[in-house]
Amino acid sequence: MSSSLRIAKPDLDQLVSALTSRYRLFGPVDVDGSTVLREVKSADELALGAALDGSVKAAFFPQTETLLTYDGTVSEAPSGRDKPTAVIGARPCDARSLLLLDKVFGTGKYWDPLWQRRHDDSLVIGLGCSAPLETCFCNLMGSGPFDAEGSDIMLTDIGDAFVAESCTDKGERFLKTAYKSQVQRPSQADLDKAGEARSKALASLAPAANYSGVKTALAKLWDSALWDEIALGCLSCGACAYLCPTCHCFDVQDETAPGTQQGRRVRIWDTCQSALFTKEASGHNPRPSAKDRIRQRVMHKFSYFVDNYGEAACVGCGRCIRLCPVDFDVRVVLERVIAEGRRTKDKERGTKKDVRHAG
Ligand code: SF4
Ligand code: SF4
Incomplete structure (x- = not known):
């Protein structure tokens, strides 16, 4: 009790x-x-x-x-x-x-x-x-x-x-x-x-929008031009990831005192919004542009995390909105994702119909 x-x-x-x-x-x-x-x-x-x-x-x-x-x-x-x-x-x-x-x-x-x-x-x-x-x-x-x-x-x-x-x-x-x-x-x-x-x-609290369609919409939007538009509103500063209660990426670095063998290995928060996060030793970067990185952040939180753990990696704390230096609003992103997913679905339906008529 x-x-x-x-x-x-x-x-x-x-x-x-x-x-x-x-x-x-x-x-x-x-x-x-x-x-x-x-x-x-x-x-x-x-x-x-x-x-x-x-x-x-x-x-x-x-x-x-x-x-x-x-x-x-x-x-x-x-x-x-x-x-x-x-x-x-x-x-x-x-x-x-x-x-x-x-x-x-x-x-x-x-x-x-x-x-x-x-x-x-x-x-x-x-x-x-x-x-x-x-x-x-x-x-x-x-x-x-x-x-x-x-x-x-x-x-x-x-x-x-x-x-x-x-x-x-x-x-x-x-x-x-x-x-x-x-x-x-x-x-x-x-x-x-x-x-x-x-x-x-x-x-x-604001009346409930419905974000339940986000994951399904994201499945159709990997190659969408939407990510280019969304990326225009972001500086890639990474502040949102450091403040976010669910972001958990980290880097591991060795810090050796110059001229000695003494040092320590440290774990440090990192963010997928940084270009260096995925830059490989060869110089190749699988996520070279801001568009690739913002898509990763949204996909990870609202699609991959759902696949891995059954729920989105966002608790709606709104910190990333409140403290972003350029007022990037994740709620607007989710609404645009849903709308774009709907448009893509309608287009696919239209194409199928056209194919049937042509047949
Ligand atoms: S959304 Fe805002 S806080 Fe996050 S990386 Fe972009 S500019 Fe920085
Ligand atoms: S609103 Fe979601 S994505 Fe933004 S900081 Fe909070 S938990 Fe992270």
């Missing part, structure tokens, strides 16, 4: 203390005008009201990490894990993205021990999205601003307090042990406020 608690905002530190005593805790923090994910030690550091500019993937899949060091002999990098990882304030889209990344790194033939090490025994405390932004479209990607999928505990902001509800057994166990005493149950008025916040958030 799930528990719910009322946590007055001034008492949030009690929750953070309980978390930091058991976990390495990450949460949204304001840094130079942006809200980014950082390790936190106290509730004062948290910026829970703001939309996170980076994504929560960095808590489990850091932007750079040392795989091994060498100095004539090779040593495995220390695991750096003294405690399991927890995240507080993950929006439902971000919490859900961790489940998608777990499909890539946590299972199957690309199982990744580095991901597993951080993801094992982790705790995710979601924060319901009371005021979705104009760029949010989680509702069109099978989710919603209070979707509990991926969260162990869900917080709902009710003004002077949060209602905390457990969503998994792990979340339930944590709440029970962290709040053995001084447990304050939410009143009916608190629960009503939480319900209102949910309804308001849902109502504020």
Whole structure:
């Protein structure tokens, strides 16, 4: 049975203390005008009201990490894990993205021990999205601003307090042990406020477009001129991939101190939007143009990932729209893909009819 608690905002530190005593805790923090994910030690550091500019993937899949060091002999990098990882304030889209990344790194033939090490025994405390932004479209990607999928505990902001509800057994166990005493149950008025916040958030999201035809449309559009047009609206800067909670490409590089045999092998986030990403040692590049690269990004997220893992690699967080320097909008791309797929299908039907008439 799930528990719910009322946590007055001034008492949030009690929750953070309980978390930091058991976990390495990450949460949204304001840094130079942006809200980014950082390790936190106290509730004062948290910026829970703001939309996170980076994504929560960095808590489990850091932007750079040392795989091994060498100095004539090779040593495995220390695991750096003294405690399991927890995240507080993950929006439902971000919490859900961790489940998608777990499909890539946590299972199957690309199982990744580095991901597993951080993801094992982790705790995710979601924060319901009371005021979705104009760029949010989680509702069109099978989710919603209070979707509990991926969260162990869900917080709902009710003004002077949060209602905390457990969503998994792990979340339930944590709440029970962290709040053995001084447990304050939410009143009916608190629960009503939480319900209102949910309804308001849902109502504020754009009416549901239907992206269910995207994958079928993409199957017909590999050679389409649409990609040339779409590529004109993109600088290939790669910012969208670094900010995206589901993008997971990386590069591995050796950094050797000049004139020595000492160095380290590092894993670094990379992006399919960079021309260097697929450039081979011979100089050949299978994706030489921006058109090839933008097509790869869309195909990977909305077709190949569906083939491999049964759902699209997009949670509708809208970061790539909100933070793109030239306002590239993935929703517009999806609409154009569907429309172009329809046109291609109609053309094929027309051609078949013509052939029958000619016969
Ligand atoms: S869509 Fe925007 S953020 Fe992404 S690579 Fe193109 S210009 Fe950069
Ligand atoms: S593609 Fe854009 S909207 Fe979708 S998950 Fe990535 S950043 Fe969010």
